[in-house]
Amino acid sequence: MAAVYVSNLIINAGATFSQSFNLEDTASNSPLSLTGYTAAAQMRKWAGSSSYTSFTCTIENPPTAGKLTISLTGSQTANLKPGRYVYDILITSGNIKNRVIEGMVLVTEGVTK
Numbered sequence: 001m002a003a004v005y006v007s008n009l010i011i012n013a014g015a016t017f018s019q020s021f022n023l024e025d026t027a028s029n030s031p032l033s034l035t036g037y038t039a040a041a042q043m044r045k046w047a048g049s050s051s052y053t054s055f056t057c058t059i060e061n062p063p064t065a066g067k068l069t070i071s072l073t074g075s076q077t078a079n080l081k082p083g084r085y086v087y088d089i090l091i092t093s094g095n096i097k098n099r100v101i102e103g104m105v106l107v108t109e110g111v112t113k
Helices: 074-078
Strands: 009-012 017-022 038-044 053-059 067-072 083-093 096-108
Touching: 009 017, 053 083, 067 083
Parallel strands: 009 096
Antiparallel strands: 017 067, 038 053, 038 083, 053 067, 083 096
């Protein structure tokens, strides 16, 4: 599981956000079983920033399908300043941690309030 997939996101400030990913096992090109795994994801202005926003991470059923969803509520996105951020998704099983997805986030400001 050495490969890290890069996916850039666009989040509209003040709107509910959700993005799903289908993870694959790089050795077999089949869905990556997420049985026994937990997931965490954060976005920050830069990788070393002490302030961050945590995504809600959901491993969809069945976990053997390799589907993972990250989301933010409308109030969470309303608190984001427009601009560029970085994010990643980490899956954990026991002492094993793997970064599976990373990328940039563009937060756009809405016009209609």
